[in-house]
Amino acid sequence: MGRYLLGRLAQSVLTLLLVSVVVFAGVRAMPGDPALLLAGDDPDPATVAGIRERLGLDQPLPVQYLLWLARMARLDFGESVRTGLPVADTIWTRIPVTLELAALSLLVAALIGIATGVVAAVRQGRPADWAANSAALLGMSIPNFWMGLMGVLLFAVVLGWLPASGFVPLTESPAGNLASMVMPATVLGTGLAAVIMRQTRSSMIEVLGADYVRTARAKGMPPHRVVLVHALRNSLITVLTILGLQLGGLISGAVVTEQIFVLPGFGRLMVESVFTRDFPVIQAAVMVTAAGYILVNLAVDLLYSVVDPRIRVRSAPSGRGAERGAR
């Protein structure tokens, strides 16, 4: 276990470093002189030279990269070109909204996906299975942002049950917060629910055919307990696997969902900053997302090896744990 953990950790650090090189190269490839950009409109040469020196832009490129990396590591992302505020502060106010959206969507997805997946597996080949499979296929084919637009049309414009857009902070009104999050979370969670349903169904079918399930049945364990006891653990593994694999999709989905429901989240900040050409914000947002992705996947893999001990044994010789996606 220790060796697996260490290897996996080293791998994440290496990936993060490589990612930082890519982002740094991307930032350098952006049009315009960063010092001129930061100096604002009508800069005098002394200010520009000062900024250049402060950012180390007069240094050779490898030194610049190391200086840049050191600033990133200290979470010093500079100031927004547009607002002049520290980028880090802006990001920290936006992240909780996105995290809440992601957590609620995941909850919706897991509840719907596991329940329908288990039912479909138990009723394999019957109408319930067919219905669940069709629903999953449809759920995978509907773009979540279009479902969001349709949801607003139905529940906000026609029926008037839920607010069309806007965000109420949890600290202000828990009920209002929930009302503003119901539609976004459902919309974002549906596509994921379809993926979880399919995975749950196929792993459940496998489990239900296994010897130990036959043994459990033979010794007289009630059918619902057989399903629940063996389904629960397997479903947990399934959701974990999917979380790691679909995290990128979840982040992308959150960006669009925030746009539709006008949620003041991280994704909206990112899109806004492209249109205002706010490079420090874009750079920080990309870096934070990539780091977050790597950290969550590391956590998922570690949790995974706790839930499913076969993983550490299988991947011990090569020290590589990311074989989940490959079939």
Add this chain to the structure above:
Amino acid sequence: MSVDATGAPVAGGPLPAVRGRAVRRLLRDPAGLAGLVLVAGFTAAALLAPVLAPQDPAAVDFEQVMGRPAPSAPLGTDELGRDQLSRVLYGLRSSLTVAALAVLLAVVVAVPLGLLAGYYRRWVDPVVSRLTDVLLAFPFLVLAVGLAAILGPSLLNAAIAVGVAQIPTVIRVMRAETLRLSAESFVDGAIAAGAGDAAVLARHVLPNAANALLVQVTVGIPAAVIGEAMLSFLGLGVQPPTPSLGVMLSSAQPFFAQAPWLVVFPGLVIVAVTLAFNLLGDALRDALDPKGVRR
């Protein structure tokens, strides 16, 4: 899989009989048949958009602003009075173009990398694996945001962002297939018969991995269609006045309470196209699965 009775390697992939059986299985599956017909139909509609479109998709008519669906304009008209049916046809054309370019990019980059990683476990595999990890760390919308910031938003950049996002998946599929096939006796046979690495990969591994690749491409296209729609919806992809399904949804959003048909129809087309490719992809996977069981 593709070994003849004497155990000699057969170049060119599975025996024709295996492919023939897969095709028959696909056609006997109602969902697969429906998917195939719909995919063919949508592709034809996109290719023939200039012939099929009743009007010029860019023709503005201020007499007909946000007109309800009517015989003269079956899907209604948009906020500039343009005929929506014509715009949906042309929009489908640009959406499928982006999807095809994206998947092509992913295949061209990922297939050689996957083959090499699966074959040269010692040196190439770790390097390709790190590359895959790095690519995965950039969710496609984040990548698109970065690309749009550097290069500016455009149809081609949307295709690049969507395509790059699919590279890791294709690498993994090809790597796994190569690993599996390298252990087969026909590869040993080819090596014993004096085939070099390039010949083994090109003539024995790649043709046998074609099935898995085909399935991956079929499910990659609907993902790319949705990806394009998301990017164009945010203004990071195809740029107006060029119609794409995402652009149409984006420009209709401000008016969608007054003219819901402007949001409903382009979205329904996205759903139908995606569903068609997903149906076909699922059926292909089942039909090509030698065990013949539904996963």
